[in-house]
Amino acid sequence: MGEVSLVWLRNDLRLADNPALFAAHQGGGEVLALYVHEAGSAVRAPGAAARWWLHHSLNALGKDLAEIGIKLLIRQGEAASVVCEVAREHGASQVFWNRRYAPAEREIDASVKTTLKEGGVDAHSFPGNVLVEPWEIATGQGKPYSVYTPFWKNLRNMHIPVPLGRPAAQGLLAYAEPDSGYQAPKWSVKLKPYWSIGEQAAALALTRFLDENLSDYPQGRDFPRREATSRLSPHLRFGEISVRQLWHTAQALAHADHRKQELVDKFLSELAWRDFNYHQLYHRTDIATAPMQPKYAAMPWRVAARDLAAWQQGRTGIPLVDAGMREMWETGFMQNRVRMLTASLLTKNLLVDWRQGEQWFWDCLIDADIANNPANWQWVAGSGMDASPYFRIFNPVTQGERFDAEGDYVRRWVPELDELPDPWIHQPWAAPGDVLAKAGVQLGSTYPLPIVDLKQSRQRALDAVRSL
DNA sequence: TTTTGAGTTGTTCGA
DNA sequence: GTCGAACAACTCAAA
Numbered sequence A: 001m002g003e004v005s006l007v008w009l010r011n012d013l014r015l016a017d018n019p020a021l022f023a024a025h026q027g028g029g030e031v032l033a034l035y036v037h038e039a040g041s042a043v044r045a046p047g048a049a050a051r052w053w054l055h056h057s058l059n060a061l062g063k064d065l066a067e068i069g070i071k072l073l074i075r076q077g078e079a080a081s082v083v084c085e086v087a088r089e090h091g092a093s094q095v096f097w098n099r100r101y102a103p104a105e106r107e108i109d110a111s112v113k114t115t116l117k118e119g120g121v122d123a124h125s126f127p128g129n130v131l132v133e134p135w136e137i138a139t140g141q142g143k144p145y146s147v148y149t150p151f152w153k154n155l156r157n158m159h160i161p162v163p164l165g166r167p168a169a170q171g172l173l174a175y176a177e178p179d180s181g182y183q184a185p186k187w188s189v190k191l192k193p194y195w196s197i198g199e200q201a202a203a204l205a206l207t208r209f210l211d212e213n214l215s216d217y218p219q220g221r222d223f224p225r226r227e228a229t230s231r232l233s234p235h236l237r238f239g240e241i242s243v244r245q246l247w248h249t250a251q252a253l254a255h256a257d258h259r260k261q262e263l264v265d266k267f268l269s270e271l272a273w274r275d276f277n278y279h280q281l282y283h284r285t286d287i288a289t290a291p292m293q294p295k296y297a298a299m300p301w302r303v304a305a306r307d308l309a310a311w312q313q314g315r316t317g318i319p320l321v322d323a324g325m326r327e328m329w330e331t332g333f334m335q336n337r338v339r340m341l342t343a344s345l346l347t348k349n350l351l352v353d354w355r356q357g358e359q360w361f362w363d364c365l366i367d368a369d370i371a372n373n374p375a376n377w378q379w380v381a382g383s384g385m386d387a388s389p390y391f392r393i394f395n396p397v398t399q400g401e402r403f404d405a406e407g408d409y410v411r412r413w414v415p416e417l418d419e420l421p422d423p424w425i426h427q428p429w430a431a432p433g434d435v436l437a438k439a440g441v442q443l444g445s446t447y448p449l450p451i452v453d454l455k456q457s458r459q460r461a462l463d464a465v466r467s468l
Numbered sequence B: 001t002t003t004t005g006a007g008t009t010g011t012t013c014g015a
Numbered sequence C: 001g002t003c004g005a006a007c008a009a010c011t012c013a014a015a
Helices: A019-026 A048-067 A079-089 A103-118 A148-155 A188-194 A199-220 A233-237 A243-256 A258-283 A294-298 A305-312 A319-331 A336-349 A354-364 A372-381 A396-403 A408-413 A433-438 A454-466
Strands: A004-009 A030-037 A071-076 A092-098 A122-126
Touching: A004 A019, A004 A079, A019 A030, A019 A092, A019 A122, A030 A048, A030 A079, A048 A071, A048 A188, A048 A199, A048 A233, A048 A354, A071 A079, A079 A092, A079 A103, A092 A103, A103 A122, A148 A258, A188 A319, A199 A233, A199 A243, A199 A258, A243 A258, A258 A372, A305 A319, A305 A336, A305 A354, A319 A336, A319 A354, A319 A396, A319 A408, A336 A354, A336 A372, A336 A396, A336 A454, A354 A372
Parallel strands: A004 A030, A004 A092, A030 A071, A092 A122
Antiparallel strands: none
16 A cells, blocks of 8 residues: 545636646555545625536546545535544545645635644645746735736746646546535426537637637637637636646747737737636635725615616517526526626616625636636625726617617527517617517517616616716 | 827727 | 727836
8 A cells, every 4th residue: 555645626617737636646556536525614605606616517527536546535614624534544645736826725724734744644735726826926016916007917927837747547436426415496407408528628619719719819709609718718717727828828829929919819808807707816805795995885876676677588679688688598608798797787887785796607607717706796896806987887878789780699599589689689769669579579578678777777777877 | 387189909889 | 880989097028
Protein backbone atom coordinates (compact mmCIF):
# COMPACT_ATOMS: atom_id res chain seq x y z
CA MET A 1 0.00 0.00 0.00
CA GLY A 2 1.43 3.34 -1.10
CA GLU A 3 0.26 6.75 -0.08
CA VAL A 4 -3.29 7.81 -0.79
CA SER A 5 -4.02 11.35 -1.98
CA LEU A 6 -7.50 12.80 -1.98
CA VAL A 7 -8.53 15.52 -4.44
CA TRP A 8 -11.53 17.53 -3.31
CA LEU A 9 -13.17 18.91 -6.46
CA ARG A 10 -15.59 21.83 -6.38
CA ASN A 11 -15.88 24.23 -9.29
CA ASP A 12 -13.10 22.57 -11.25
CA LEU A 13 -14.66 19.48 -12.84
CA ARG A 14 -11.87 18.80 -15.30
CA LEU A 15 -8.69 16.81 -15.76
CA ALA A 16 -6.62 19.29 -17.74
CA ASP A 17 -5.16 22.36 -16.06
CA ASN A 18 -6.31 21.20 -12.68
CA PRO A 19 -3.49 22.10 -10.29
CA ALA A 20 -4.90 20.14 -7.34
CA LEU A 21 -5.39 16.99 -9.37
CA PHE A 22 -2.03 17.47 -11.04
CA ALA A 23 -0.22 17.80 -7.73
CA ALA A 24 -1.99 14.81 -6.20
CA HIS A 25 -1.10 12.72 -9.21
CA GLN A 26 2.52 13.80 -9.12
CA GLY A 27 2.83 12.37 -5.63
CA GLY A 28 2.87 8.97 -7.28
CA GLY A 29 0.56 7.14 -4.89
CA GLU A 30 -3.06 6.25 -5.25
CA VAL A 31 -5.35 9.17 -6.10
CA LEU A 32 -8.99 9.44 -5.11
CA ALA A 33 -11.35 12.23 -6.11
CA LEU A 34 -14.24 13.56 -4.06
CA TYR A 35 -17.17 15.87 -4.74
CA VAL A 36 -19.33 17.02 -1.83
CA HIS A 37 -22.84 18.37 -2.23
CA GLU A 38 -22.61 20.92 0.55
CA ALA A 39 -26.33 21.14 1.12
CA GLY A 40 -27.46 23.13 4.12
CA SER A 41 -24.05 24.70 4.70
CA ALA A 42 -23.03 28.34 4.36
CA VAL A 43 -22.03 27.61 0.76
CA ARG A 44 -24.63 28.86 -1.68
CA ALA A 45 -26.33 25.82 -3.16
CA PRO A 46 -26.61 25.77 -6.97
CA GLY A 47 -29.96 26.79 -8.42
CA ALA A 48 -32.26 24.25 -10.04
CA ALA A 49 -30.91 24.63 -13.58
CA ALA A 50 -27.30 24.60 -12.44
CA ARG A 51 -28.04 21.54 -10.34
CA TRP A 52 -29.12 19.73 -13.48
CA TRP A 53 -25.91 20.70 -15.24
CA LEU A 54 -23.86 19.67 -12.23
CA HIS A 55 -25.39 16.22 -12.21
CA HIS A 56 -24.37 15.57 -15.80
CA SER A 57 -21.02 17.23 -15.39
CA LEU A 58 -20.14 15.00 -12.45
CA ASN A 59 -21.14 12.00 -14.49
CA ALA A 60 -18.88 13.06 -17.34
CA LEU A 61 -16.09 13.74 -14.88
CA GLY A 62 -16.50 10.34 -13.23
CA LYS A 63 -16.07 8.65 -16.61
CA ASP A 64 -13.04 10.74 -17.52
CA LEU A 65 -11.39 10.09 -14.18
CA ALA A 66 -12.05 6.35 -14.43
CA GLU A 67 -10.17 6.35 -17.71
CA ILE A 68 -7.02 7.41 -15.94
CA GLY A 69 -7.61 5.11 -13.03
CA ILE A 70 -9.10 7.54 -10.53
CA LYS A 71 -12.34 6.87 -8.71
CA LEU A 72 -14.74 9.74 -8.05
CA LEU A 73 -16.64 9.62 -4.77
CA ILE A 74 -19.77 11.72 -4.39
CA ARG A 75 -20.98 12.61 -0.91
CA GLN A 76 -23.39 14.93 0.76
CA GLY A 77 -23.17 17.05 3.90
CA GLU A 78 -21.03 19.62 5.63
CA ALA A 79 -17.65 19.73 3.94
CA ALA A 80 -15.94 20.20 7.27
CA SER A 81 -16.93 16.74 8.39
CA VAL A 82 -17.34 14.89 5.08
CA VAL A 83 -13.90 15.66 3.70
CA CYS A 84 -12.21 14.59 6.91
CA GLU A 85 -14.30 11.44 7.16
CA VAL A 86 -13.51 10.38 3.61
CA ALA A 87 -9.83 11.08 4.15
CA ARG A 88 -9.87 8.86 7.22
CA GLU A 89 -11.93 6.06 5.61
CA HIS A 90 -9.48 5.79 2.74
CA GLY A 91 -6.35 6.39 4.72
CA ALA A 92 -5.46 9.51 2.76
CA SER A 93 -2.40 11.29 4.03
CA GLN A 94 -2.87 14.36 1.84
CA VAL A 95 -5.81 16.34 0.54
CA PHE A 96 -5.65 18.70 -2.43
CA TRP A 97 -8.04 21.34 -3.74
CA ASN A 98 -8.24 24.47 -5.87
CA ARG A 99 -9.19 27.60 -4.00
CA ARG A 100 -12.53 29.36 -3.96
CA TYR A 101 -13.04 32.97 -3.01
CA ALA A 102 -16.34 33.80 -1.33
CA PRO A 103 -15.79 34.72 2.31
CA ALA A 104 -18.06 31.89 3.53
CA GLU A 105 -16.30 29.37 1.29
CA ARG A 106 -12.89 30.44 2.47
CA GLU A 107 -13.96 30.05 6.06
CA ILE A 108 -15.11 26.50 5.43
CA ASP A 109 -11.95 25.62 3.55
CA ALA A 110 -9.82 27.04 6.33
CA SER A 111 -11.66 24.97 8.91
CA VAL A 112 -11.31 21.83 6.80
CA LYS A 113 -7.61 22.49 6.60
CA THR A 114 -7.35 22.90 10.35
CA THR A 115 -9.31 19.75 11.09
CA LEU A 116 -7.27 17.73 8.61
CA LYS A 117 -4.02 18.96 10.11
CA GLU A 118 -5.21 18.00 13.56
CA GLY A 119 -5.77 14.50 12.23
CA GLY A 120 -2.28 14.41 10.79
CA VAL A 121 -3.42 14.92 7.20
CA ASP A 122 -1.71 17.54 5.03
CA ALA A 123 -3.89 19.89 3.02
CA HIS A 124 -2.67 21.72 -0.08
CA SER A 125 -4.59 24.37 -1.96
CA PHE A 126 -3.90 25.88 -5.38
CA PRO A 127 -5.05 28.67 -7.65
CA GLY A 128 -7.03 27.03 -10.43
CA ASN A 129 -10.18 28.96 -11.18
CA VAL A 130 -9.14 32.56 -11.86
CA LEU A 131 -6.54 34.32 -13.97
CA VAL A 132 -4.98 35.99 -10.95
CA GLU A 133 -6.02 35.48 -7.39
CA PRO A 134 -7.89 38.40 -5.84
CA TRP A 135 -5.01 39.39 -3.55
CA GLU A 136 -2.39 39.23 -6.29
CA ILE A 137 -3.61 42.35 -8.03
CA ALA A 138 -3.97 45.79 -6.46
CA THR A 139 -3.83 49.49 -7.23
CA GLY A 140 -0.64 51.51 -6.84
CA GLN A 141 -1.67 52.16 -3.24
CA GLY A 142 -2.13 48.48 -2.58
CA LYS A 143 -5.91 48.72 -2.45
CA PRO A 144 -8.44 46.48 -4.20
CA TYR A 145 -9.67 47.81 -7.53
CA SER A 146 -13.12 49.23 -7.76
CA VAL A 147 -12.90 50.48 -11.33
CA TYR A 148 -12.69 47.96 -14.11
CA THR A 149 -10.48 49.68 -16.70
CA PRO A 150 -7.37 50.11 -14.53
CA PHE A 151 -7.89 46.56 -13.27
CA TRP A 152 -7.89 45.32 -16.86
CA LYS A 153 -4.87 47.40 -17.85
CA ASN A 154 -2.96 45.90 -14.97
CA LEU A 155 -4.19 42.34 -15.47
CA ARG A 156 -3.42 42.19 -19.17
CA ASN A 157 0.25 42.75 -18.47
CA MET A 158 0.48 40.23 -15.67
CA HIS A 159 1.83 36.77 -16.09
CA ILE A 160 -1.06 34.33 -16.39
CA PRO A 161 0.10 30.81 -15.49
CA VAL A 162 0.32 28.47 -18.46
CA PRO A 163 -2.24 25.64 -18.29
CA LEU A 164 -1.12 22.28 -16.97
CA GLY A 165 -1.71 19.09 -18.92
CA ARG A 166 -3.90 16.15 -18.02
CA PRO A 167 -2.46 13.67 -15.57
CA ALA A 168 -1.23 10.53 -17.31
CA ALA A 169 -3.32 7.38 -17.04
CA GLN A 170 -2.43 5.11 -14.16
CA GLY A 171 -4.75 2.37 -15.21
CA LEU A 172 -8.35 2.02 -16.11
CA LEU A 173 -11.36 1.67 -13.86
CA ALA A 174 -14.76 0.38 -14.76
CA TYR A 175 -17.25 3.20 -14.50
CA ALA A 176 -20.82 2.83 -13.39
CA GLU A 177 -22.98 5.89 -12.89
CA PRO A 178 -23.35 6.25 -9.14
CA ASP A 179 -26.77 6.58 -7.61
CA SER A 180 -26.50 10.17 -6.49
CA GLY A 181 -30.12 10.37 -5.50
CA TYR A 182 -30.60 13.20 -7.98
CA GLN A 183 -34.02 13.11 -9.59
CA ALA A 184 -33.91 15.09 -12.79
CA PRO A 185 -36.96 17.34 -12.75
CA LYS A 186 -39.36 16.99 -15.65
CA TRP A 187 -38.59 20.43 -17.01
CA SER A 188 -34.93 19.53 -17.40
CA VAL A 189 -35.86 17.51 -20.49
CA LYS A 190 -36.25 20.74 -22.40
CA LEU A 191 -32.72 21.93 -21.52
CA LYS A 192 -31.08 18.85 -22.92
CA PRO A 193 -31.13 19.53 -26.67
CA TYR A 194 -29.37 22.84 -26.20
CA TRP A 195 -26.26 21.67 -24.39
CA SER A 196 -23.40 19.20 -24.34
CA ILE A 197 -21.90 18.84 -20.91
CA GLY A 198 -18.42 17.93 -19.72
CA GLU A 199 -14.77 18.66 -20.32
CA GLN A 200 -14.71 17.40 -23.89
CA ALA A 201 -17.81 19.39 -24.79
CA ALA A 202 -16.19 22.47 -23.27
CA ALA A 203 -13.04 22.04 -25.34
CA LEU A 204 -15.15 21.61 -28.45
CA ALA A 205 -17.16 24.73 -27.65
CA LEU A 206 -13.94 26.73 -27.34
CA THR A 207 -12.54 25.47 -30.63
CA ARG A 208 -15.79 26.19 -32.39
CA PHE A 209 -16.02 29.67 -30.93
CA LEU A 210 -12.47 30.62 -31.88
CA ASP A 211 -12.74 29.11 -35.35
CA GLU A 212 -16.18 30.26 -36.31
CA ASN A 213 -17.36 33.13 -34.15
CA LEU A 214 -14.39 35.15 -32.99
CA SER A 215 -14.24 37.32 -36.09
CA ASP A 216 -17.79 38.51 -35.45
CA TYR A 217 -17.45 38.60 -31.68
CA PRO A 218 -16.92 42.32 -30.92
CA GLN A 219 -20.03 43.40 -32.82
CA GLY A 220 -22.03 40.21 -33.10
CA ARG A 221 -22.09 39.58 -29.36
CA ASP A 222 -24.65 42.35 -29.00
CA PHE A 223 -27.18 40.77 -31.33
CA PRO A 224 -29.26 38.21 -29.46
CA ARG A 225 -30.20 36.11 -32.47
CA ARG A 226 -26.70 35.90 -33.93
CA GLU A 227 -25.36 33.66 -31.19
CA ALA A 228 -21.93 35.20 -31.63
CA THR A 229 -20.99 34.85 -27.98
CA SER A 230 -18.82 31.97 -26.87
CA ARG A 231 -21.54 30.25 -24.82
CA LEU A 232 -18.73 28.91 -22.67
CA SER A 233 -20.19 30.31 -19.45
CA PRO A 234 -21.74 27.11 -18.05
CA HIS A 235 -18.54 25.19 -18.77
CA LEU A 236 -16.55 27.89 -17.04
CA ARG A 237 -19.00 28.00 -14.14
CA PHE A 238 -18.29 24.36 -13.28
CA GLY A 239 -14.68 24.47 -14.33
CA GLU A 240 -15.02 22.00 -17.17
CA ILE A 241 -12.52 24.31 -18.80
CA SER A 242 -10.31 26.78 -16.98
CA VAL A 243 -10.19 30.49 -17.59
CA ARG A 244 -6.44 30.16 -18.03
CA GLN A 245 -6.98 27.67 -20.85
CA LEU A 246 -9.33 30.16 -22.51
CA TRP A 247 -6.84 32.97 -22.03
CA HIS A 248 -3.86 31.13 -23.48
CA THR A 249 -5.71 29.45 -26.32
CA ALA A 250 -7.11 32.78 -27.46
CA GLN A 251 -3.80 34.53 -26.96
CA ALA A 252 -2.07 31.90 -29.11
CA LEU A 253 -4.32 32.88 -32.01
CA ALA A 254 -3.19 36.47 -31.73
CA HIS A 255 0.44 35.43 -31.59
CA ALA A 256 0.03 33.41 -34.75
CA ASP A 257 -1.74 36.24 -36.54
CA HIS A 258 -1.35 39.76 -35.19
CA ARG A 259 -4.37 41.02 -37.09
CA LYS A 260 -6.47 39.02 -34.68
CA GLN A 261 -5.13 40.79 -31.60
CA GLU A 262 -8.02 43.21 -31.39
CA LEU A 263 -10.62 40.46 -31.59
CA VAL A 264 -8.77 38.39 -29.04
CA ASP A 265 -8.41 41.37 -26.71
CA LYS A 266 -12.14 41.89 -26.69
CA PHE A 267 -12.64 38.30 -25.59
CA LEU A 268 -9.86 38.50 -23.00
CA SER A 269 -11.35 41.67 -21.57
CA GLU A 270 -14.58 39.79 -20.95
CA LEU A 271 -12.62 37.11 -19.11
CA ALA A 272 -11.06 39.93 -17.11
CA TRP A 273 -14.56 41.03 -16.07
CA ARG A 274 -15.03 37.61 -14.57
CA ASP A 275 -11.83 38.01 -12.56
CA PHE A 276 -12.84 41.56 -11.61
CA ASN A 277 -16.05 40.15 -10.17
CA TYR A 278 -14.13 37.51 -8.21
CA HIS A 279 -11.96 40.36 -6.97
CA GLN A 280 -15.13 42.03 -5.63
CA LEU A 281 -16.41 38.76 -4.21
CA TYR A 282 -13.24 38.34 -2.21
CA HIS A 283 -12.85 41.90 -0.99
CA ARG A 284 -16.44 42.95 -0.28
CA THR A 285 -18.85 41.48 2.19
CA ASP A 286 -21.58 39.35 0.72
CA ILE A 287 -22.09 40.83 -2.73
CA ALA A 288 -25.29 38.82 -3.20
CA THR A 289 -27.12 40.65 -0.44
CA ALA A 290 -25.36 43.93 0.38
CA PRO A 291 -25.23 46.80 -2.11
CA MET A 292 -21.58 47.58 -2.82
CA GLN A 293 -22.42 51.28 -2.78
CA PRO A 294 -23.95 51.79 0.68
CA LYS A 295 -26.27 54.60 -0.35
CA TYR A 296 -28.32 52.07 -2.33
CA ALA A 297 -29.41 50.52 0.95
CA ALA A 298 -31.93 53.38 1.09
CA MET A 299 -33.34 52.73 -2.37
CA PRO A 300 -37.16 52.80 -2.24
CA TRP A 301 -37.69 49.41 -3.89
CA ARG A 302 -41.29 48.52 -4.64
CA VAL A 303 -42.80 45.35 -3.25
CA ALA A 304 -44.69 44.18 -6.31
CA ALA A 305 -45.33 40.46 -6.37
CA ARG A 306 -47.47 40.57 -9.51
CA ASP A 307 -44.94 42.60 -11.46
CA LEU A 308 -42.19 40.25 -10.36
CA ALA A 309 -44.21 37.21 -11.39
CA ALA A 310 -45.02 38.72 -14.79
CA TRP A 311 -41.35 39.45 -15.33
CA GLN A 312 -40.32 35.96 -14.23
CA GLN A 313 -42.84 34.29 -16.50
CA GLY A 314 -42.10 36.41 -19.55
CA ARG A 315 -45.47 38.12 -19.77
CA THR A 316 -44.62 41.76 -19.16
CA GLY A 317 -46.13 42.70 -22.52
CA ILE A 318 -42.73 44.04 -23.62
CA PRO A 319 -41.64 41.62 -26.32
CA LEU A 320 -37.86 41.76 -26.05
CA VAL A 321 -38.00 41.34 -22.28
CA ASP A 322 -40.47 38.47 -22.50
CA ALA A 323 -38.33 36.82 -25.18
CA GLY A 324 -35.30 36.91 -22.90
CA MET A 325 -37.12 35.56 -19.87
CA ARG A 326 -38.58 32.74 -21.94
CA GLU A 327 -35.24 31.92 -23.54
CA MET A 328 -33.84 31.46 -20.05
CA TRP A 329 -36.77 29.35 -18.91
CA GLU A 330 -36.47 27.13 -21.94
CA THR A 331 -32.71 26.81 -22.33
CA GLY A 332 -31.15 27.82 -19.00
CA PHE A 333 -29.30 30.59 -20.78
CA MET A 334 -29.93 34.17 -21.86
CA GLN A 335 -27.98 36.24 -24.32
CA ASN A 336 -25.84 38.89 -22.66
CA ARG A 337 -27.47 42.08 -23.88
CA VAL A 338 -30.89 40.68 -23.11
CA ARG A 339 -29.72 39.95 -19.56
CA MET A 340 -28.96 43.64 -19.16
CA LEU A 341 -32.30 44.66 -20.64
CA THR A 342 -34.41 42.35 -18.55
CA ALA A 343 -32.48 43.34 -15.43
CA SER A 344 -32.87 47.01 -16.28
CA LEU A 345 -36.61 46.63 -16.67
CA LEU A 346 -36.94 44.91 -13.30
CA THR A 347 -34.69 47.19 -11.26
CA LYS A 348 -35.39 50.51 -12.97
CA ASN A 349 -38.76 50.50 -14.71
CA LEU A 350 -40.41 48.21 -12.18
CA LEU A 351 -38.24 49.41 -9.28
CA VAL A 352 -38.05 45.89 -7.89
CA ASP A 353 -35.06 45.04 -5.70
CA TRP A 354 -32.16 43.59 -7.71
CA ARG A 355 -31.86 40.77 -5.18
CA GLN A 356 -35.19 39.39 -6.39
CA GLY A 357 -33.91 39.28 -9.94
CA GLU A 358 -30.57 37.90 -8.89
CA GLN A 359 -32.29 35.06 -7.07
CA TRP A 360 -34.45 34.22 -10.09
CA PHE A 361 -31.46 34.17 -12.41
CA TRP A 362 -29.59 32.08 -9.86
CA ASP A 363 -32.31 29.48 -10.04
CA CYS A 364 -32.89 29.52 -13.81
CA LEU A 365 -29.43 29.96 -15.33
CA ILE A 366 -27.16 26.99 -15.87
CA ASP A 367 -24.18 29.38 -15.69
CA ALA A 368 -25.15 31.39 -12.58
CA ASP A 369 -21.90 31.98 -10.79
CA ILE A 370 -21.35 33.07 -7.20
CA ALA A 371 -19.34 36.13 -8.23
CA ASN A 372 -20.70 37.09 -11.61
CA ASN A 373 -24.43 36.78 -11.08
CA PRO A 374 -24.59 39.15 -8.10
CA ALA A 375 -21.93 41.54 -9.40
CA ASN A 376 -23.63 41.92 -12.75
CA TRP A 377 -27.00 42.49 -11.13
CA GLN A 378 -25.49 45.16 -8.96
CA TRP A 379 -23.88 46.66 -12.02
CA VAL A 380 -27.21 47.03 -13.76
CA ALA A 381 -29.02 48.19 -10.62
CA GLY A 382 -26.41 50.91 -10.15
CA SER A 383 -25.24 49.75 -6.74
CA GLY A 384 -22.23 47.84 -7.99
CA MET A 385 -18.62 48.82 -8.43
CA ASP A 386 -18.05 50.84 -11.55
CA ALA A 387 -21.77 50.50 -12.22
CA SER A 388 -23.58 52.11 -15.08
CA PRO A 389 -24.61 55.71 -14.36
CA TYR A 390 -28.05 56.02 -12.84
CA PHE A 391 -29.46 57.75 -15.90
CA ARG A 392 -28.55 54.86 -18.13
CA ILE A 393 -31.87 53.10 -18.38
CA PHE A 394 -32.44 50.75 -21.26
CA ASN A 395 -35.43 51.26 -23.47
CA PRO A 396 -36.38 47.77 -24.66
CA VAL A 397 -38.10 49.18 -27.76
CA THR A 398 -35.06 51.15 -28.88
CA GLN A 399 -32.78 48.25 -28.03
CA GLY A 400 -34.99 45.90 -30.01
CA GLU A 401 -34.93 48.15 -33.04
CA ARG A 402 -31.17 48.41 -32.81
CA PHE A 403 -30.20 44.83 -31.99
CA ASP A 404 -33.13 42.77 -33.22
CA ALA A 405 -34.26 44.89 -36.15
CA GLU A 406 -36.06 42.10 -37.97
CA GLY A 407 -37.56 40.78 -34.76
CA ASP A 408 -36.04 37.31 -35.25
CA TYR A 409 -35.22 36.92 -31.60
CA VAL A 410 -38.64 38.04 -30.42
CA ARG A 411 -40.41 35.78 -32.91
CA ARG A 412 -38.26 32.85 -31.82
CA TRP A 413 -39.34 33.11 -28.19
CA VAL A 414 -42.66 34.94 -28.38
CA PRO A 415 -44.37 33.05 -31.20
CA GLU A 416 -47.75 34.64 -30.57
CA LEU A 417 -46.34 37.81 -32.14
CA ASP A 418 -44.98 35.97 -35.17
CA GLU A 419 -47.31 37.60 -37.69
CA LEU A 420 -46.80 41.13 -36.42
CA PRO A 421 -44.92 43.29 -38.98
CA ASP A 422 -41.43 44.51 -38.10
CA PRO A 423 -42.34 48.10 -37.20
CA TRP A 424 -44.54 46.86 -34.34
CA ILE A 425 -42.74 43.73 -33.24
CA HIS A 426 -41.06 45.52 -30.34
CA GLN A 427 -44.08 47.63 -29.38
CA PRO A 428 -47.32 45.85 -30.18
CA TRP A 429 -49.25 48.30 -27.98
CA ALA A 430 -48.50 51.04 -30.50
CA ALA A 431 -49.76 49.08 -33.49
CA PRO A 432 -53.00 50.15 -35.16
CA GLY A 433 -56.02 47.95 -34.45
CA ASP A 434 -56.27 46.52 -37.94
CA VAL A 435 -52.59 45.54 -37.96
CA LEU A 436 -53.03 43.68 -34.69
CA ALA A 437 -56.20 42.00 -35.91
CA LYS A 438 -54.54 40.89 -39.12
CA ALA A 439 -51.64 39.43 -37.12
CA GLY A 440 -54.06 37.58 -34.86
CA VAL A 441 -52.90 39.52 -31.82
CA GLN A 442 -55.39 40.53 -29.18
CA LEU A 443 -53.65 42.59 -26.54
CA GLY A 444 -54.70 41.57 -23.06
CA SER A 445 -55.73 38.17 -24.32
CA THR A 446 -53.31 36.48 -26.76
CA TYR A 447 -50.45 38.69 -25.52
CA PRO A 448 -50.35 40.97 -22.45
CA LEU A 449 -50.62 44.71 -22.46
CA PRO A 450 -47.37 46.23 -21.12
CA ILE A 451 -47.28 46.15 -17.32
CA VAL A 452 -45.47 49.50 -17.19
CA ASP A 453 -45.37 52.69 -19.16
CA LEU A 454 -41.72 52.89 -20.19
CA LYS A 455 -41.55 56.66 -20.21
CA GLN A 456 -43.23 57.27 -16.87
CA SER A 457 -41.39 54.47 -15.11
CA ARG A 458 -38.10 55.75 -16.45
CA GLN A 459 -38.77 59.10 -14.82
CA ARG A 460 -39.80 57.38 -11.59
CA ALA A 461 -36.49 55.48 -11.53
CA LEU A 462 -34.50 58.67 -12.10
CA ASP A 463 -36.36 60.38 -9.26
CA ALA A 464 -35.82 57.42 -6.94
CA VAL A 465 -32.06 57.49 -7.39
CA ARG A 466 -31.92 61.26 -7.09
CA SER A 467 -33.62 60.90 -3.72
CA LEU A 468 -30.70 58.89 -2.33
C1' DT B 1 -0.18 66.01 -1.28
C1' DT B 2 -2.34 67.72 -5.09
C1' DT B 3 -3.81 67.48 -9.56
C1' DT B 4 -5.64 65.53 -13.54
C1' DG B 5 -8.05 62.58 -16.55
C1' DA B 6 -11.15 59.09 -16.93
C1' DG B 7 -15.00 56.08 -16.20
C1' DT B 8 -18.43 48.55 -20.53
C1' DT B 9 -22.76 47.98 -22.71
C1' DG B 10 -27.87 54.56 -22.96
C1' DT B 11 -31.67 57.77 -23.92
C1' DT B 12 -33.73 61.97 -24.97
C1' DC B 13 -34.11 66.35 -26.77
C1' DG B 14 -33.47 69.94 -29.81
C1' DA B 15 -30.99 71.89 -33.64
C1' DG C 1 -32.54 61.21 -40.45
C1' DT C 2 -28.40 62.66 -37.96
C1' DC C 3 -25.68 64.82 -34.58
C1' DG C 4 -24.07 66.68 -30.18
C1' DA C 5 -25.14 67.87 -25.70
C1' DA C 6 -27.22 67.01 -21.39
C1' DC C 7 -28.10 63.86 -17.87
C1' DA C 8 -24.80 64.85 -12.07
C1' DA C 9 -21.51 65.01 -9.90
C1' DC C 10 -18.24 61.82 -7.87
C1' DT C 11 -14.62 58.88 -7.03
C1' DC C 12 -10.90 56.47 -8.38
C1' DA C 13 -6.14 55.67 -9.94
C1' DA C 14 -2.07 57.27 -11.29
C1' DA C 15 1.18 60.92 -12.17
